[in-house]
Amino acid sequence: MRSNIARRTGIRTATLAAIAVAAGLLVSGPAHADTGTYVNNGNATPTSTGTLGTGVGQKLTGAQMVQRALDWVSHNVSYNQGQSFSDAEVGGPYRTDCGGLVDMAWQLTSSPVVTTPSPGIDSSTYSTKLTSWSQLQPGDALAVAGEHINLFAGWINQSAGTFHYIAEDNPSVTTGEYSASTSDTSIDGYPKSSFELLRSNNLAPAIPAGFSVTANAQQDGSTVNLTSTVTANGYINYVNYVITGPGGYNQTFRAGGGPASPNTTGYAYTWNTNGLTAGTYSVQPVANEIDGADHSYAATGVTVAPSGGNRLYGLSSDKSAVSVWNGTGSGPGAWTVIGGAATQIYAGGFGLFATNPNDGSISKYNGTPGSWTVVGGPGATYAVSNDHLYGLSSDKSAVSVWNGTGSGPGAWTAIGGAATQIYAGGFGLFATNPNDGSISKYNGTPGSWTVVGGPGATYAVSNDHLYGLSSDKSAVSVWNGTGSGPGAWTAIGGAATQIYAGGFGLFATNPNDGSISKYNGTPGSWTVVGGPGATYAVGASSLYGISSDFSAVSTWTGSGTSWTAVGDSASEIAVGS
Structure with missing residues (x-):
C-alpha cells in the first residue's frame, strides 16, 4: 500500500x-x-x-x-x-x-x-x-x-x-x-x-514525565541569589529567569550552569534589585530543554523593599551582641542574635556592617546568623548606600569605597581626600571638608567631587535628597540638586537637634521638647509623630527609635504619635537590607 x-x-x-x-x-x-x-x-x-x-x-x-x-x-x-x-x-x-x-x-x-x-x-x-x-x-x-x-x-x-x-x-x-x-x-x-x-545517534533522550524545575530565591540585602532545582539531569540546555514586576518591569536573565546531580541547586544568577520600584516581583524559570523548546515552570515571588531596606538591626546595651528583629513581637524571642561584640553598626541598602572592638576591623553580615566576612581594617567611620560601603580612614585623611570583595588594601579604592564626616544613602555619598566645613557630593569617579553647600551642623541622605541642619541648628534645609550657594538650598523647617532620613522620608527632633516630627514634603509643613527619644533610624517604610533611657526600641505605627514596642534595651539601631 x-x-x-x-x-x-x-x-x-x-x-x-x-x-x-x-x-x-x-x-x-x-x-x-x-x-x-x-x-x-x-x-x-x-x-x-x-x-x-x-x-x-x-x-x-x-x-x-x-x-x-x-x-x-x-x-x-x-x-x-x-x-x-x-x-x-x-x-x-x-x-x-x-x-x-x-x-x-x-x-x-x-x-x-x-x-x-x-x-x-x-x-x-x-x-x-x-x-x-x-x-x-x-x-x-x-x-x-x-x-x-x-x-x-x-x-x-x-x-x-x-x-x-x-x-x-x-x-x-x-x-x-x-x-x-x-x-x-x-x-x-x-x-x-x-x-x-x-x-x-543524534536523537535527544525523551524528557521524563513529571520533569520539573523549581526556582529558589535567597535575598541578601538588595542582592537576590537565584537558583533552580531540577528533578533530573541532562535535559536542559540552559535556563533563563523571566522577572516581571511593578512599573512594567520585565527582564530576562541567562543563568549559569546546572547542578551536579538531581534535586540539588544550580543555574545560579545574581539579581541586583537596587533602584527597583518596591513591590512583589515574579521570577519564572524558563528552561530551554533538549527538544529545543522553551518550557516555563512555576514562578516564585520576591518582595523588593523600597531602596534602603526595612530590616531593623540592634546592638545590645553592653555592645556584646548584634541582633535582628524578626518582624513581629517585642520580647527576647522577637530578636535573633546574628553576631558578637561590636563597637558600632552601619546599615543601608547594601546590607549590614559592624566594627570589631578588638582590632577595629569592619565586617559584612552574610545573611546567616554568625556568618560575617571581614572587609576592611580600622577606620574613623563608615557610611552605607544602596550599593556601596564607604569608609573614612582612621586619621580622616582619605575617603575610600570597598570594591565588594576582599579585605586588604587592594579591596578598597581611595576616592577622596580628607573629610570630617561622610554621609550616604540612596541619593549617593557626601563628605564634609575639614578646612572650611563645606559639603561635597561624590560624582562616582575617584577624585571627582562637587561642592554643594557651605558648613552645617549635620546632614542626612534619603533616596532622593540631601538634607542639612544649619551650623547653629536654627534651620533645616534641602539641597535643590544643583549649585552650592545659598540659592542652592531651600529652608524647609526651623530649629532641630538632629535630623534623620531614609526611604521613609525626613524626620527632625525638636530642641525644646525633644519630640520628633516628619517632613510632609512642603517647606514649613511638619507633623509631630512622637515624643522624646535617644536616637532614631529611618528605613524604607518605617521609623524606629530608642527610648530616652535606652530601655526600649519602638516603631512608629504611622498614625499620630502612636508607637509600638519591638524590643528591649539597645545601645544603637540601624536599618538596612
Missing part, C-alpha cells in the same frame, strides 16, 4: 498534523540565516534547517527531525544527486537524494550515504539498529542496504500497523509524504523484508 499524501507546498494531511502536535513537532528553535546554495529549477529554496533544529553539535528530538524533513516536502525539493543544499548553521551540504534527506533531518554535520562507502548512515557512527517495527518512533529511518532510505514520520494507527514516512524517491517526483503498513509486502517499491530500521 503506497499512497502519495502530499507533494505540494501547504498540503499536509490533518492526520499528520495531529500527530505532529501530539508529539510536539511544531517546535521552532533559534533562527539562522539561510546559507543554502540549492537551485531547484524554479521551486522554492528550502528553509534554513537551522530554524527548525537545535544547532550544530546538539541533539534534537524525533519531532524536530520530522519537522525538518517536512520543510523539504513543503518546498517541493526535487531529487538530484548532483546538487545539494548547504546550511552552515547546522551542517551539510546535504545531497538532495534519499540519504541527504535523512542526513538533513537528523542534523548531521555531513551527508553520508546509506551504506557504502563505510561508514554509511546505517553504521554505529550515525545510528543504532532496531529489532522490531513496533519500536519505530518519529525520526527513525527505514533503510535498504546500499539502495534506499526513508524517514519514519509517525504512526497513523500503531495497532493496525499503519504509518507515515517521508521520501526522496527519484527525479520524477519531489520530496513527499506517504503512508504504508507493516502488513505490506513491499514499501516504497522495496520488499519489506529488505529494510533495516535505524535510530539516529
Whole structure:
C-alpha cells in the first residue's frame, strides 16, 4: 500500500498534523540565516534547517527531525544527486537524494550515504539498529542496504500497523509524504523484508514525565541569589529567569550552569534589585530543554523593599551582641542574635556592617546568623548606600569605597581626600571638608567631587535628597540638586537637634521638647509623630527609635504619635537590607 499524501507546498494531511502536535513537532528553535546554495529549477529554496533544529553539535528530538524533513516536502525539493543544499548553521551540504534527506533531518554535520562507502548512515557512527517495527518512533529511518532510505514520520494507527514516512524517491517526483503498513509486502517499491530500521545517534533522550524545575530565591540585602532545582539531569540546555514586576518591569536573565546531580541547586544568577520600584516581583524559570523548546515552570515571588531596606538591626546595651528583629513581637524571642561584640553598626541598602572592638576591623553580615566576612581594617567611620560601603580612614585623611570583595588594601579604592564626616544613602555619598566645613557630593569617579553647600551642623541622605541642619541648628534645609550657594538650598523647617532620613522620608527632633516630627514634603509643613527619644533610624517604610533611657526600641505605627514596642534595651539601631 503506497499512497502519495502530499507533494505540494501547504498540503499536509490533518492526520499528520495531529500527530505532529501530539508529539510536539511544531517546535521552532533559534533562527539562522539561510546559507543554502540549492537551485531547484524554479521551486522554492528550502528553509534554513537551522530554524527548525537545535544547532550544530546538539541533539534534537524525533519531532524536530520530522519537522525538518517536512520543510523539504513543503518546498517541493526535487531529487538530484548532483546538487545539494548547504546550511552552515547546522551542517551539510546535504545531497538532495534519499540519504541527504535523512542526513538533513537528523542534523548531521555531513551527508553520508546509506551504506557504502563505510561508514554509511546505517553504521554505529550515525545510528543504532532496531529489532522490531513496533519500536519505530518519529525520526527513525527505514533503510535498504546500499539502495534506499526513508524517514519514519509517525504512526497513523500503531495497532493496525499503519504509518507515515517521508521520501526522496527519484527525479520524477519531489520530496513527499506517504503512508504504508507493516502488513505490506513491499514499501516504497522495496520488499519489506529488505529494510533495516535505524535510530539516529543524534536523537535527544525523551524528557521524563513529571520533569520539573523549581526556582529558589535567597535575598541578601538588595542582592537576590537565584537558583533552580531540577528533578533530573541532562535535559536542559540552559535556563533563563523571566522577572516581571511593578512599573512594567520585565527582564530576562541567562543563568549559569546546572547542578551536579538531581534535586540539588544550580543555574545560579545574581539579581541586583537596587533602584527597583518596591513591590512583589515574579521570577519564572524558563528552561530551554533538549527538544529545543522553551518550557516555563512555576514562578516564585520576591518582595523588593523600597531602596534602603526595612530590616531593623540592634546592638545590645553592653555592645556584646548584634541582633535582628524578626518582624513581629517585642520580647527576647522577637530578636535573633546574628553576631558578637561590636563597637558600632552601619546599615543601608547594601546590607549590614559592624566594627570589631578588638582590632577595629569592619565586617559584612552574610545573611546567616554568625556568618560575617571581614572587609576592611580600622577606620574613623563608615557610611552605607544602596550599593556601596564607604569608609573614612582612621586619621580622616582619605575617603575610600570597598570594591565588594576582599579585605586588604587592594579591596578598597581611595576616592577622596580628607573629610570630617561622610554621609550616604540612596541619593549617593557626601563628605564634609575639614578646612572650611563645606559639603561635597561624590560624582562616582575617584577624585571627582562637587561642592554643594557651605558648613552645617549635620546632614542626612534619603533616596532622593540631601538634607542639612544649619551650623547653629536654627534651620533645616534641602539641597535643590544643583549649585552650592545659598540659592542652592531651600529652608524647609526651623530649629532641630538632629535630623534623620531614609526611604521613609525626613524626620527632625525638636530642641525644646525633644519630640520628633516628619517632613510632609512642603517647606514649613511638619507633623509631630512622637515624643522624646535617644536616637532614631529611618528605613524604607518605617521609623524606629530608642527610648530616652535606652530601655526600649519602638516603631512608629504611622498614625499620630502612636508607637509600638519591638524590643528591649539597645545601645544603637540601624536599618538596612
